[in-house]
Amino acid sequence: MPLPLATSAWLDPGAFAGLAAHLARHEGADLLLSGAGWPDEDLCLAGLRPTAEHVPDPADPKPGLRAFLAAHPGPALGFLSYPLGLDLHGVPSAKPRALPPGLFRKYAALLSWRHSSGRLEILGSDPALARELARLAACPPPLPAWNPPAPAPLEASLDRPGYEAAVERALEHIRGGDVYQCTLSLRFSREFPAELGPDLLLRLWQQRPAPFMAWFRHGPLRLLSVSPERFLRLEQGRALSQPIKGTAAFREGEPGPEAALRNSPKEDAELSMIVDLMRNDLSRNCAPGSVRVDRHKAVFRLDRLLQMHSDVSGLLRPGRDGADLLLDAFPPGSVTGCPKRRALEIMERLEPHCRDIFCGCFAVLRENGDLDSSVAIRTAILDSRAGRLDFFAGSGIVVDSRPEQEYGETLAKAANFLRLEDL
Amino acid sequence: MRILLADNADSFTWNLEHLLALAFRARVEVAPYPPASACGFDLLAISPGPGHPREYPAYGPLLDSGVPVLGICLGMQIINEHFGGTTDRLPDCVHGRAEAIALGDRTLAVARYHSLHAAALGRDLEVLAVNADGVVMALAHATRPLAGFQFHPESFLTEDGEHCLAFAARHLGLA
Numbered sequence: 197m198p199l200p201l202a203t204s205a206w207l208d209p210g211a212f213a214g215l216a217a218h219l220a221r222h223e224g225a226d227l228l229l230s231g232a233g234w235p236d237e238d239l240c241l242a243g244l245r246p247t248a249e250h251v252p253d254p255a256d257p258k259p260g261l262r263a264f265l266a267a268h269p270g271p272a273l274g275f276l277s278y279p280l281g282l283d284l285h286g287v288p289s290a291k292p293r294a295l296p297p298g299l300f301r302k303y304a305a306l307l308s309w310r311h312s313s314g315r316l317e318i319l320g321s322d323p324a325l326a327r328e329l330a331r332l333a334a335c336p337p338p339l340p341a342w343n344p345p346a347p348a349p350l351e352a353s354l355d356r357p358g359y360e361a362a363v364e365r366a367l368e369h370i371r372g373g374d375v376y377q378c379t380l381s382l383r384f385s386r387e388f389p390a391e392l393g394p395d396l397l398l399r400l401w402q403q404r405p406a407p408f409m410a411w412f413r414h415g416p417l418r419l420l421s422v423s424p425e426r427f428l429r430l431e432q433g434r435a436l437s438q439p440i441k442g443t444a445a446f447r448e449g450e451p452g453p454e455a456a457l458r459n460s461p462k463e464d465a466e467l468s469m470i471v472d473l474m475r476n477d478l479s480r481n482c483a484p485g486s487v488r489v490d491r492h493k494a495v496f497r498l499d500r501l502l503q504m505h506s507d508v509s510g511l512l513r514p515g516r517d518g519a520d521l522l523l524d525a526f527p528p529g530s531v532t533g534c535p536k537r538r539a540l541e542i543m544e545r546l547e548p549h550c551r552d553i554f555c556g557c558f559a560v561l562r563e564n565g566d567l568d569s570s571v572a573i574r575t576a577i578l579d580s581r582a583g584r585l586d587f588f589a590g591s592g593i594v595v596d597s598r599p600e601q602e603y604g605e606t607l608a609k610a611a612n613f614l615r616l617e618d619l
Numbered sequence: 620m621r622i623l624l625a626d627n628a629d630s631f632t633w634n635l636e637h638l639l640a641l642a643f644r645a646r647v648e649v650a651p652y653p654p655a656s657a658c659g660f661d662l663l664a665i666s667p668g669p670g671h672p673r674e675y676p677a678y679g680p681l682l683d684s685g686v687p688v689l690g691i692c693l694g695m696q697i698i699n700e701h702f703g704g705t706t707d708r709l710p711d712c713v714h715g716r717a718e719a720i721a722l723g724d725r726t727l728a729v730a731r732y733h734s735l736h737a738a739a740l741g742r743d744l745e746v747l748a749v750n751a752d753g754v755v756m757a758l759a760h761a762t763r764p765l766a767g768f769q770f771h772p773e774s775f776l777t778e779d780g781e782h783c784l785a786f787a788a789r790h791l792g793l794a
Binding site for chain 1: 628629632640667669670671693708712714716730733734735771773774775776
């Protein structure tokens, strides 16, 4: 059941940024936003005034999710957190979790804005709410000037020797035949005034646009994501995954780094094994012969980095749906390793922290059965009570990884995300 | 044709299911390790998977049941160990790379994902293919319908997975 279109308007990107930040700060909106410059990811969504909420049951999440989606009009926005993936694969974990296994919401009003047209649609069946939103959209408050918080010390979940020892243990698992690849992450924490969260997200949306950005509320927590990576999309029965592996620094005007990235045997192997893993995760619910790999090793630029990805797609088997696709493939293969279950077990032992939203996914689940979702990397949790920001960064460990290099890469990713001064 | 695909908690199992379904025009049933029985199936396929063959002791009776068996990667190592062969670490393990090997009358690129390899060959097993370094890439039993590939015919890096399975089928009496 779709939400009816109440009214529409035209907004330029600056006005939309102001509107989105205002709605997140004052109206409790949840946001799924695409940054500018990604022709295939054009859409920005804001959900307001939740009418229903669903937490998936880790023991059997599909029936409850299907019933929730069918019971209420409009698309659902939400997330699955990484520990749900441990539960789904039967990997025990006793670490305290900050988030539920997942959370999906339906809304009284949904705002939808497209970069390509500048058209804003206000959907919902409450005329008073639609009028209020239309008035706000006609003259949205500007995005406040960016006032970066003072630099604060970072606290990591593992120190350097601890992290490098964990990489060594992962390498020993690889040499012993347990896994081909696993990912190791660190959690970084710093003080951060949570009221700056919406401004931070929309500044990033303007200055360092990523195709899959998110802002989601849960109690005192605010999830903030600036992800470059699609997990799964389902459109008219065609499933698409776009796993990213391989990252290189990029300097303006410097020729040839794309070719160096494509020709690196290490990066090639890392991406190839994840492509085979995503083929597997799609094949489980796709028709034999329909799964294909396109644009293998395509390179794109994001925020001073080059990243390499591939398109893996397939046609759903008869009788399967988006819940099958999403939950059977969860957590995303590009952030677990391969084979997935053994990799999950190893990472669970080697990492002292719980990943929570990191390496989970954000998703929009549509009323016609279509869905789109991102891999929750470059993702933070803001705690508005404690004034703390937890941010995660990780890297893929393969047989020729070197602990000191992986440590450097992980720290560089964290520092790049936390460059708050020049936004 | 009915195929039982035993899944050793691997992440390439469904790729293999698709390839088996297409190459053999078969109905494929996927069962987690340990499968109870392969009775009534025309072929048991043993998936790749994590770890060492010794972690999978339940395959013994299935390998002696007379049902044809095709083992992939770990699956091949399980066949080899069943007949007294050994499995060791590769000095330079290879994950996610393709290389050309001769398979029957054809040379083609095949995908390798393995840290371990068949070091000593089991009784009555014959090597069907090796790579340039002499690592066993395919083997079969001299008298029984048992065959294995160390490489991954189901990978997108492998040039022609269906050709690889047709080659196996000839050694399994299924052609």
